[in-house]
Amino acid sequence: MASNLSDRWQSQALSVFAVREILEKPIEGESAQSRIKQIGMMNILYMMHQAHEKLTLSNIIEITGMTRGGVIETMDFLVERGILLETMGKNSMGRGTARQFQFAPGVFESLRMVVGDGKR
Numbered sequence: 001m002a003s004n005l006s007d008r009w010q011s012q013a014l015s016v017f018a019v020r021e022i023l024e025k026p027i028e029g030e031s032a033q034s035r036i037k038q039i040g041m042m043n044i045l046y047m048m049h050q051a052h053e054k055l056t057l058s059n060i061i062e063i064t065g066m067t068r069g070g071v072i073e074t075m076d077f078l079v080e081r082g083i084l085l086e087t088m089g090k091n092s093m094g095r096g097t098a099r100q101f102q103f104a105p106g107v108f109e110s111l112r113m114v115v116g117d118g119k120r
Contacts, residue, residue, distance in 0.1 A: 018042035
C-alpha cells in the first residue's frame, strides 16, 4: 500500500509532468491561456482518476463548471499531446454514446520513474 508521502510525491510529479509536457511542447495554434487551462485540467482529471470517477465530458463539465465547448477544446489538446486517450462509450442512460477519456499508459510510467512504486 502506498503511503501518504508517496501519494503527495505522485501528485507533485504529475503537476511537474503536466507543466513540462504542455509548456515546453506547444502545439501550433494554441494560446498561452489554452496551455494554462490544460495544466489545470490535468490536476482535476488526476483527482477524478484517484476518486475512481469516470472521465467523461459530462462529469468534467459538472465538476469544473466550464462550458461544453471549453472542456472539449481543452481535452482535444490533451488527446493531441498523447497525454489522454479518448474512446466512445455508452452515456449514463445507456442509449447514446459519450466521449470517455483515460490517461495514456506512458503518463503513469513517467510518474513511476520519478516517484518509484511506493514500496520500501
